[in-house]
Amino acid sequence: MITLSEENYLKAIFLLSLNTNEKVSTNIIAAEIGTSAASVSDMLKKLQEKKLVEYEKYKGAYLTKKGRALASSVVRKHRLWETFLVNKLNFDWGEVHDVAEQLEHIKSEKLVDRLDSFLKYPSFDPHGEPIPTKNGEIPDTNTVPLNKLKTGTAGKVMGVTIDEKYFLDYLTKLNISIGTEIKLLEKISFDQSLNIKIETTNQHISHEVAKHLLIKMI
Amino acid sequence: MITLSEENYLKAIFLLSLNTNEKVSTNIIAAEIGTSAASVSDMLKKLQEKKLVEYEKYKGAYLTKKGRALASSVVRKHRLWETFLVNKLNFDWGEVHDVAEQLEHIKSEKLVDRLDSFLKYPSFDPHGEPIPTKNGEIPDTNTVPLNKLKTGTAGKVMGVTIDEKYFLDYLTKLNISIGTEIKLLEKISFDQSLNIKIETTNQHISHEVAKHLLIKMI
DNA sequence: TTAAATTTTTAGACATGTCTAAATTTATAT
DNA sequence: ATATAAATTTAGACATGTCTAAAAATTTAA
Structure with missing residues (x-):
């Protein structure tokens, strides 16, 4: 079972290494998540245990295939929910982030599939960010x-x-x-x-x- | 700040004392939540601290006004989300409970208001259960x-x-x-x-x- | 009304995720 | 090359929510 905290760490590493695919350092992750470097060290060990990241002490971490799939799914959910909030519930694009941060952790594959269909399979969220597909592919933006x-x-x-x-x-x-x-x-x-x-x-x-x-x- | 666990305890006490308004016993709460009586004792002390329940050792607990308002809001969210899942995402009425158990803990008053409006202010959920209003009133069923x-x-x-x-x-x-x-x-x-x-x-x-x-x- | 059964609480332990402070490793600069 | 700075890890602590086993209180029944 993966916890809410673990999902947040995976998402942070995913977003920080989107283009690069390089190792991400402890401090950078700490800044992204808003926690201490010590907490990040602790968590990277746990994620390593669960084979969600490759972690080398003092060198940083990057996602395994399994970790990347999980992170991508969290980002996918975040952006689908943002799309729902703006397109269906008439939220302003500036006020959806915090709610989507909560909704992205809801566990139900069926819910995500149905939401995707309900929204007519969007490729980009209300901020223009690409929504990863179910397979973890990221729509190209050409921007x-x-x-x-x-x-x-x-x-x-x-x-x-x-x-x-x-x-x-x-x-x-x-x-x-x-x-x-x-x-x-x-x-x-x-x-x-x-x-x-x-x-x-x-x-x-x-x-x-x-x-x-x-x-x-x- | 109220935690997810606390919300679940409040909801359980709320549902167990809907008609009666009597004290609810430790064992009954434990059965409802699926935990041990010891855990319930621990939690009742914490909820008492936060003035969410009135708790007398060995006698059970009932909700304070503040506790009842919170519990009612959780039940309201649960039933609104179930309505959303069935009416908008075409879920079967038998498969919405577990997802709604997660969604009921999302914190955003605006989200609940908008969802309510999006669903056209339903009074009953897909199982016929009354949806508490924003003020905590429970629609009458006459059944x-x-x-x-x-x-x-x-x-x-x-x-x-x-x-x-x-x-x-x-x-x-x-x-x-x-x-x-x-x-x-x-x-x-x-x-x-x-x-x-x-x-x-x-x-x-x-x-x-x-x-x-x-x-x-x- | 007292003994037995049931319910409830307490004590002590554990897992998770966080923190600060100190120790260690790595990077930087003279 | 070595001292200093920066980054990272470890150690030890704490809060939350859970558990089991034992103790205490309450209820039931003979």
Whole structure:
């Protein structure tokens, strides 16, 4: 039996090594989960015991096939529930995270399957994040972070890479949501902030914001 | 903060003292929850500390106003989720209990409100059990258990009082569901079993089954 | 009304997941 | 190359919720 805590650790490692597939360090996991490095050490030992991670002392850990499948299923559930909350219960995209953090741990394969069907098999959640399939595949986004766009080019917002109320509320205030058209006008080299055109109006945003906006070129 | 375990104890006491409002004994609670009397003793002390129950050693416990409100909210969530699973995700009425046992602990007032609205404010769940309102009121059923019906009278099934797969599957096999018309033909005094007419066909059922079927006379 | 049976509580143990402080290992910089 | 800094693990503690076995209180029945 896998516990709620274990699921949270697996999910953290999964999300931290999405692109890299490299070992993830104790401290990074601790920061992601919001706990101490000591607790992470303890837990990595337990997950190693259960063959959910490969863990080498002082070197970090990565997911086994079994661990990756479990983590992927938790992320899948999280994003399906977020989609449900926004599409069916009219939640705002900024207020679904905490509830989905709870719902992602509900254990019922049938529930997930039915929810998926009820939502018409979505590939992306309300933040544009890909929803892993039942087999653990991750839909391709074909996007780049806004700060990597070439000056002068335009694209559509396809997603965001963090799911925090204050960030999402700020985007809403800027009139940015999934599908919004953005043109990169100028990069300020001093602080890497950006002048951009959102639909028809000009705005200035920080590097910190830009790097969490996923753009598909048009 | 209230824990999942505490919620389960409050719910158990709530359901065991629905009509009576009397003190509930340690052993009865232990049986309901499926744990030992020792564990119940321990927990009652904690709930007493938190002013969720009034507990007198060796005498049992009953809910305080605060405890009753919390318990009622858990039962409300359980029954709303069961309604969601059956009405929206096409679950069978016999397979929703275990999932609802998990979902009832999700903490989000907004989620419950939105779910209630999404389901069009139901008063009864798929088993005919009343769904407590937000204020903790319990919709009236005006029903009697089938075994208390007078021989020769007829009524409609309005609900069942246990939520177990084997019982519900058996009812389905007997062609009994919410709304089914039943006439009591004969009580066998030896074992209190009943001969009944279900819609148009005659059947024989045990006292054990009859007492869990809620009938409204027509 | 007193002995026996039942119920309930207490005592002590264990597993889980967390923490802080100290010890150890690894990385960095002179 | 070695001292220092940073990262990581270990040791020991604590809270929660559970258990079994033994003790205490209550109920039942002769």
